[in-house]
Structures are given as C-alpha cells and as structure tokens.
Amino acid sequence: MQALEVLQPGAFTTVQDLGRYGYQKYGVSISGAMDRFALRVANLLVGNEEGEAAIEATVVGPKLKALKNLRIAITGGDLSPQANRKTVPMWRTLNIKEGEVISFGFPKSGCRAYIAVGGGIDLPLVMGSRSIHTRSNLGGDGRPLMKGDVLGKMDSGAGIQEFRTYQMPENEIPVYGGQWNVRVILGPQNDYFTRKGIHTFFTSEYEISPQADRMGYRLQGPRIEHRAGADILTDATPPGSIQVPGDGMPIILLADGQTTGGYSKIAVVTSVDQDLLAQAKPGDKLRFRRVTILEAQRLIERMEKRIQRIRRVFTAV
Amino acid sequence: MNGYRGARYLIAGDRGISVEFGNALDEEINRRVHKMMYALKNAKIPGVIETNPTIRSLFVYYDPLKTGVKELVQKLRKIEERMGDIKLPQPRFFEIPVVYGGEYGPDLELVAQLLDLTPEEIINIHSGKEYFIYDTGFIGGSAHFKIPPPLDSLPRKKTPNLGVPAGAVLMAGGLGSVFKPLPGPTGWYWIGTSPLRQWFPEKDPPLLINPGDRIIYRPVDQEEFFRIKDLVDKGGYDPILSRRNLKGTDQ
Numbered sequence: 385m386q387a388l389e390v391l392q393p394g395a396f397t398t399v400q401d402l403g404r405y406g407y408q409k410y411g412v413s414i415s416g417a418m419d420r421f422a423l424r425v426a427n428l429l430v431g432n433e434e435g436e437a438a439i440e441a442t443v444v445g446p447k448l449k450a451l452k453n454l455r456i457a458i459t460g461g462d463l464s465p466q467a468n469r470k471t472v473p474m475w476r477t478l479n480i481k482e483g484e485v486i487s488f489g490f491p492k493s494g495c496r497a498y499i500a501v502g503g504g505i506d507l508p509l510v511m512g513s514r515s516i517h518t519r520s521n522l523g524g525d526g527r528p529l530m531k532g533d534v535l536g537k538m539d540s541g542a543g544i545q546e547f548r549t550y551q552m553p554e555n556e557i558p559v560y561g562g563q564w565n566v567r568v569i570l571g572p573q574n575d576y577f578t579r580k581g582i583h584t585f586f587t588s589e590y591e592i593s594p595q596a597d598r599m600g601y602r603l604q605g606p607r608i609e610h611r612a613g614a615d616i617l618t619d620a621t622p623p624g625s626i627q628v629p630g631d632g633m634p635i636i637l638l639a640d641g642q643t644t645g646g647y648s649k650i651a652v653v654t655s656v657d658q659d660l661l662a663q664a665k666p667g668d669k670l671r672f673r674r675v676t677i678l679e680a681q682r683l684i685e686r687m688e689k690r691i692q693r694i695r696r697v698f699t700a701v
Numbered sequence: 702m703n704g705y706r707g708a709r710y711l712i713a714g715d716r717g718i719s720v721e722f723g724n725a726l727d728e729e730i731n732r733r734v735h736k737m738m739y740a741l742k743n744a745k746i747p748g749v750i751e752t753n754p755t756i757r758s759l760f761v762y763y764d765p766l767k768t769g770v771k772e773l774v775q776k777l778r779k780i781e782e783r784m785g786d787i788k789l790p791q792p793r794f795f796e797i798p799v800v801y802g803g804e805y806g807p808d809l810e811l812v813a814q815l816l817d818l819t820p821e822e823i824i825n826i827h828s829g830k831e832y833f834i835y836d837t838g839f840i841g842g843s844a845h846f847k848i849p850p851p852l853d854s855l856p857r858k859k860t861p862n863l864g865v866p867a868g869a870v871l872m873a874g875g876l877g878s879v880f881k882p883l884p885g886p887t888g889w890y891w892i893g894t895s896p897l898r899q900w901f902p903e904k905d906p907p908l909l910i911n912p913g914d915r916i917i918y919r920p921v922d923q924e925e926f927f928r929i930k931d932l933v934d935k936g937g938y939d940p941i942l943s944r945r946n947l948k949g950t951d952q
Contacts, residue, residue, distance in 0.1 A: 405762075408753040409738075410907050411842040411882070510902065520840050520883060522902060572711035572719050615874065617724055618838060618845070620753045620760030622717045644755050644838030646874065652714030680715035681765040688766060 386451045387501055387537035388439075390529050391485065394446035396597070397529045399505050400639075401437040404513035404522070408643040414623060415517040418496050418598060418639050418662030421558070422460035424691055426500035428698055429457035429477050429550050434691065436504030437514035439535075441497045443665065445488025446529060448499070454480045454537070455502035459552075461494020461560060461663050475552035494560035494663035506536035517640060519599065550698045556690070560663040563589075567675045567683070568626065568651035573616055576648035577628070581609035585650055586672055590634060594666045598640040601661070603670065607632030614648055621645040624653035626672075636661065654680040656687050705729075708737075708758075708781055710774050715765060716750075720777060721758040726847045726875065731835050732789060734759050735912060740784035746776055754912060756835040756845070792913045794942045797879060798921040798929050799828070799870050799893040805926075806870065806893040808858075816851050823892065826852060828918035832877065834910055841867075841882025841900040842908040846916065848877040861888040868894045870918070879916055882908075893918075896930035897940055909940070917942070 390397075400423065403416025417423035417440055424434035439446070445463040458465045458474045465472050466487050472478055474497075480486065486499070507514040507524045516523035529535075574582060590605035614630040621627065625637045627647035636653060637645070638661065653661065654675060664670065675683075711719040720737060723730035734754045741752060741761070748768030753760040763773055801824045802809040813820045832846035847853070857873045863886045865871070871878040873889035881887065882899035899909050910916065921929070932938035 406751045407907070408751060408760075408762075409837070411837055411839050412907075413840070511907075519885065520900075520902075569712060569714055572713040617726065617757055618836070618876070619719060619721070619755045619758045620713070620717070622714050622760065622762065624714050642839050643753060644836065649713070652717075655715050677712050677715055677770055681770070684715060684765055 385503070385506070385537055385539060386534050387454060387503075387505070388535045389449045389451055390446060390531055390533040390535070391449055392447035392487075393529045393531055393533075394441050394488065395444035396442040397446045398440050398516040398518070399437050399507055399524055399529075399535070400440045400515045401513055402435040403515055403639065404511050404517070407511050408620070411643050412511060412520060412522070413517055413640050413643060415515040415523075415598070415640050416513065417498065419460050419498065419659045421659045421687065421691070422496070422498045422662075423500070425475070425552060425694060426457045426459040426498040427504070428695055429459070429475070429552070430455045430500050430502040432500060432502065432504050434695075436500065437507060438498050438500040438505060439529075441488065441499065443491050443495055445497055447485060447487040450480045450482055450484045450486065451534070452482045456480055456486070457500050458497055459500075460497040462492040463494075463497045464489030464492055465497065475557050477549040477551070479549070495665045496662050501537045503538040506538045519640060552694065553697060556694055558660070558663075560660075564660065564664050564668060564670045566661065566670050566672050567654045567657050567680065568672050569654065569677050569680055570651050570674055571649070572652075573648040574650055576610055576612075576614070576616065577650055578609045578611050581611075582650070584608050585634070586674060588671075590670045590672075592664055592666050592668050592670065596666050598638060600635050600637040600641050601664070603634045603636065605633070608634060608650065610648065615646050616648050618644050618646045621649070622652060624655070624658045625649045626651045626653065638662070654683055656683045705733075707778075708733075710777065712770070713760070716762055718761045718763070718770070718774065718777070719758050720761060720781070723757050726756060726835065728833050730757050731833075731912070733784075735789055736784045736787040737781060739789070740780045740787050741777070744776070744780050746773070748773065754836065755838060789913055792915060794831075795910055795914060795916045795940045796942045797895050797897060797916050797918045797940065798925065799880070799895045799918050800923055800926045801827075801893040801920055806891055808890040809892045812852070812855065812890050812892055815855065818851075823852070824920055827877075827892065828920050831915050831917045834879070834912050834914045834916065836912055837908055837910070840885065843882055844879040844899065844908070844910040844912075844914075844916075845876045846879065848872045848875060855890060857888040858890060861886050862891060865891050866894065867898075867900075868896060870895055879910055894926070896926050896933055897938075898933055
C-alpha cells in the first residue's frame with residue numbers, strides 16, 4: 385500500500401527498525417535505529433509494535449507527501465516538523481490527510497528524528513530486518529532515500545478515524561543538548577592503556593568531529609596514552625565500542641559500526657546512552673563516566689520499565 | 702596451543718562477553734573459537750542472541766533482561782569444559798584466481814619496493830601457499846588468513862585508500878584479505894584483483910568462503926579474469942578445488 389512519496393530526501397534519510405541480528409558472524413552490522421527509544425515510542429504512538437520500521441531523518445529532514453490518509457508520529461530530535469507548512473507537535477499521534485506534505489525546517493535540538501507510520505514502513509525483510517545499511521547495500525535499495533522514492537506501509541487493519549490520539553507525557557520527553565555525559569563500562573582492552581591514559585579518558589572533554597555518522601563518531605580531545613601499541617589482534621566490536629587508534633583519539637562505533645576491528649577498545653558505551661548519543665552532533669562535547677556492568681544493566685531494566693509505562697499510558701483510557 | 706588453561710571471559714559492554722581463547726593467529730585457538738560457537742548453539746541458553754567468532758575469541762551477545770551476566774559466564778564455562786567432542790563442519794578448499802599488479806593491484810610495486818623484492822617474487826610468495834581462513838569480519842564478510850613472511854612485516858598504510866573495488870586482494874598487519882567483498886575504503890595494500898564473489902546476501906550462509914576453509918591463489922591474466930568473471934556473473938563458476946578434482950576423476 386503506497387503511503388509516502390519522497391519530494392526531497394533531506395541530508396541522510398533511511399528506513400530503520402530495531403536491527404539485524406544473527407549475521408554479525410558474516411560481517412553484517414546490526415544497524416537499526418540510532419535512537420532506539422525514539423523509534424519505539426514513535427511506533428507506540430501510531431499503534432504499531434514498537435519494533436516496526438520507520439523513517440530516520442538526520443539534521444536536515446525530508447519532504448514527504450502523504451499518498452493516503454495516514455497516522456504518523458514524529459519523535460527524537462526536533463528538526464522543526466511541519467505538515468502543509470504548519471508546525472506540528474512532536475511525540476504525539478498526528479492524522480495526516482492524503483496529499484498533505486510533511487516537511488522539516490531548522491534543526492532545533494538533537495540530530496535524528498523518527499517518523500513512524502501506522503502499519504509500519506513496508507520494505508522487504510532482508511536477514512530479518514527492514515533496516516537500510518548503506519555500506520553493505522542491505523535493506524530497500526541499500527541507499528538513503530532519494531527524490532521520487534515511494535514508501536509503502538503495511539495494512540494497519542483499520543481506518544484512521546477509529547484510532548485515538550496519543551501524547552507522550554511531558555515528563556517522559558527526553559531533553560537533548562548541552563554537555564553529554566556518557567556512561568561507559570571499562571574494557572575489554574583497558575589493559576592496553578596506561579593509568580594516565582585511562583585517567584585522561586575519564587577526566588577530559590571530547591568533541592565530536594565532523595566525521596560522525598551512523599557508523600561511528602570520531603572524537604577530538606586530549607590524547608589517550610597506550611601502554612605499548614594501539615593495535616590488537618582483530619576481535620569483535622559491539623555497538624558502543626570506544627576504539628582508540630595510535631593517534632590516541634577515540635572513535636565510538638554505533639549502529640552501523642563494523643563487526644570486528646583491530647584497535648584497542650578502552651570502554652563500551654552503555655546501551656541506554658547509545659540512544660542519547662544518536663542525538664549528539666559534530667561540535668557537541670562529551671564526557672565519559674564509568675559505571676559497572678550491573679549499573680548499566682539496571683539502566684536497561686529501567687528503560688524497559690519506562691517503555692512499558694509509556695505503552696500503558698497509551699493503551700489505557 | 703601449548704599452555705591453554707581455559708578462556709578469558711571479558712566484559713564488553715552491557716550486552717556482550719568476549720570469550721578469548723588466546724592472543725595469536727593460531728589454527729588451534731581458532732578451532733576452539735568455532736567449537737565453542739557450535740557447542741553454544743547446541744546448548745540453546747536462554748538470553749543468548751547471537752555469537753560472532755573472530756580470529757581468537759567468540760563474542761556472545763545476550764539480553765541482560767533474560768540472563769544475569771554471572772549466571773551466563775558460569776554456563777559458558779561449563780560449555781567450554783565439555784566442547785572437546787564437537788565436530789566442526791568439513792572445510793572446503795578454494796582456488797582464487799587473481800590478476801596481480803597494474804591497475805588490478807596498484808600497490809604491488811610499492812610492496813615490492815618496501816620489502817626489497819621484485820613484484821614477481823611477491824606474487825610467487827603470495828600465490829605459493831595454502832591458507833587457513835580464520836574469520837570473516839568487516840563489511841560483506843571479508844575472509845582473513847595469516848600472511849607469510851616477509852609479507853607479514855607490512856603495517857597498515859598510513860593513508861587509507863578511499864575506494865577499492867570488490868575483488869581487491871589485500872594485505873596488512875600480518876593478515877591477508879582473500880578479496881574485498883564490497884567496494885569501499887581500505888588501509889591495506891592492494892596487490893591484485895579476483896573475479897570471484899564472496900557476498901551473496903540472498904543466500905544462507907551469505908558467504909562463499911567461511912572460517913575453517915582453505916584457499917590458494919592462482920595468478921591469471923586479464924583475458925582469463927574476464928572469462929571467469931563472466932561465468933561468476935552467470936553463476937556457472939565453481940571455485941572449489943576438491944570438487945573440481947572429483948569431477949575430473951568421474952569422467
């Protein structure tokens with residue numbers, strides 16, 4: 385069922401769900417939404433399962449024409465969304481009429497916005513996911529959306545009039561910006577760094593360089609000192625890995641990060657803070673804070689409870 | 702490997718454990734990684750999402766809402782103790798046609814210079830030996846092997862090459878990449894190009910060459926390169942050496 389036509393693609397607009405699991409052994413990145421929390425909430429707001437595929441826009445959002453009456457929700461970074469040139473609220477269900485144009489303006493806060501459509505964006509499942517991964521040509525046409533692309537949606541089974549409108553409770557809406565405090569778990573190769581190097585990492589401010597995309601962010605700041613060499617015998621690089629190559633400048637791997645790598649990893653960003661990092665932009669400043677694995681996993685539990693709480697608010701009344 | 706007294710279990714983020722069997726390019730270490738992978742698959746532990754075998758470690762991704770980390774490590778250690786009798790799949794033996802040098806391998810001359818050898822000597826060393834495949838990492842499932850001396854003394858290039866084609870035969874840092882599955886940047890030396898394909902996203906498994914397999918390079922000229930490429934594109938080229946030999950004896 386045709387749902388949206390791309391009039392203008394924006395800076396880097398893709399379709400993402402919660403990612404591709406089970407194929408890292410073949411070099412296939414997990415990919416999926418950079419900000420999973422925002423994607424999940426966007427889906428809940430339109431009555432979808434939380435892991436359906438939605439549109440991920442980056443800094444400069446796309447211009448999209450509705451090809452039928454649609455139920456949508458826009459979450460994540462505030463890229464000034466509009467419908468027929470009128471500002472529309474984020475983090476709530478919107479009913480869009482056939483022919484209406486959804487567009488974006490100035491990026492006010494955050495970096496990535498999610499546009500979920502009732503039913504979910506219908507791309508073929510490739511290796512269990514609809515996510516577009518440009519570096520391996522997977523999902524859709526394996527490239528960001530282009531002018532003239534038409535996105536389908538799956539049948540949500542009912543007309544939009546039958547649905548209620550939901551709104552994210554104000555106190556649940558994340559605030560992006562300012563200085564980012566990124567919680568990390570030390571290791572697995574912290575023994576490759578001097579005490580001084582680890583101290584530098586935890587006490588300094590690092591700026592996100594212009595080399596920042598879905599694959600990862602290169603950071604600039606005080607040099608992190610290795611004990612001897614920076615290179616390890618290649619091993620796995622889970623999302624959130626903070627690699628430090630020989631120049632001492634950290635690289636954070638994110639959703640589209642490669643599956644293995646040969647640089648020593650000083651730490652791994654907690655899952656919940658990987659979502660937040662999706663909203664950080666080049667020029668933003670980060671500080672790293674150490675947490676234990678049990679603390680990090682409690683944060684995941686808390687995040688799941690939060691999603692369940694939001695889901696209950698939407699399904700109540 | 703001598704001195705093996707069990708794996709190291711390294712915490713790597715809040716959803717992963719790296720089970721490290723050693724820190725060397727060693728076939729025995731690599732076989733342990735794969736035995737552990739199959740043993741873990743058979744054990745069907747709740748909460749384990751997927752595993753990623755590398756040269757010397759098995760990365761285990763898990764859902765911390767379904768299993769505690771201590772509990773998981775205990776279970777993994779038990780599996781490690783009992784994995785001895787796991788049988789690994791029958792390895793396959795591939796012949797990799799490759800055009801060396803020129804526009805097919807722009808770094809061949811440089812590599813020869815750096816090692817004070819002739820390009821022919823580099824080709825002879827590179828294509829004169831069977832290689833064991835340790836892992837299939839990086840984008841599109843690039844298959845890696847241990848590069849023989851003196852080629853193993855080459856570090857990664859200081860300035861990465863921003864675009865090499867699919868098929869690029871690469872080496873650096875003690876490793877060879879059989880050939881690059883997809884076009885893209887690389888910091889490795891590009892010495893030749895193969896007409897074969899590694900990446901078949903529509904198939905399961907999606908890769909031609911997998912860990913545990915063996916390969917040998919065969920230098921070919923441009924004419925043969927295009928003849929093979931044509932067959933590969935039509936799906937009519939069989940790069941498996943042992944199977945081709947068997948076919949030969951049948952006739």
